[in-house]
Amino acid sequence: MPYQDVFVLFWNQVKESVQEGSFAKLTMAKTIGKPDLKNIFLRPVYSKNDFKVLLKYRYRSKDTEDKEEELTLDEAYQVLKANLKTHFFSVILFTTKKDIIFKVNKKGAGSITETLPSFTDITQAKSDLE
Template sequence: MSFTETFTHFYNHVKASLADGTFAKLTMAKTIGNTDLMNIYVRPIVDEGILKLELKYKFQQEEVIEIHTIDAARDKLVTYINNPFLSAILFTTEFDLTYKLNKKRAVSITEKANTFGNASEVLLEYLNQ
């Protein structure tokens, strides 16, 4: 399977957690080497009454924010898998899901106990409209 296919499988969990109100946050981390882009933090926002995702790019010297639809955010994020990020972590109120590439670039998706007890407030307000 390609990184695009495996990341899409992972991202389906992101979409499900947004739909059921359990999404807390998504973080892309563990860069290859010393890169200017250190992390991407993803959180839900409501833009013109539509649930979208804010992508905050954390560079060594600055932060850049982009707003995308949920599907467009996947298309944007998948381009950073393996260049420069080796992992993405979905935090939900039910579990944490880690997408990880090892040194041989084999993909693993593992589930752990949840880190966060509360979902994103923006998401909960949007779902309860």
């Protein structure tokens, strides 16, 4: 199945984890080549009537400062989708119930696997933007 279709299924699990309150973190990993961008992280920012994520760009170079921005889930989806298969081969969703790994192979096929959870608690993001 093309990775774009599988990523939509994966993203539905991200949204479900937010609705359940089990979303702990999301990481884009397995860079393509050796770009300066090392990872993209999403951490939850829960509030009484809203949910946002703190999106953090982490760079390899110590000369490049990490960047953070607070986004809605839909905005974050667009950022992740744009970086998939251009900068990263995998996305890992960490929830308090399970870890879900999305991967793209070299032929452009996507896959989803699940493992036991890495997180038992959710740590809210502390934004430097506030």
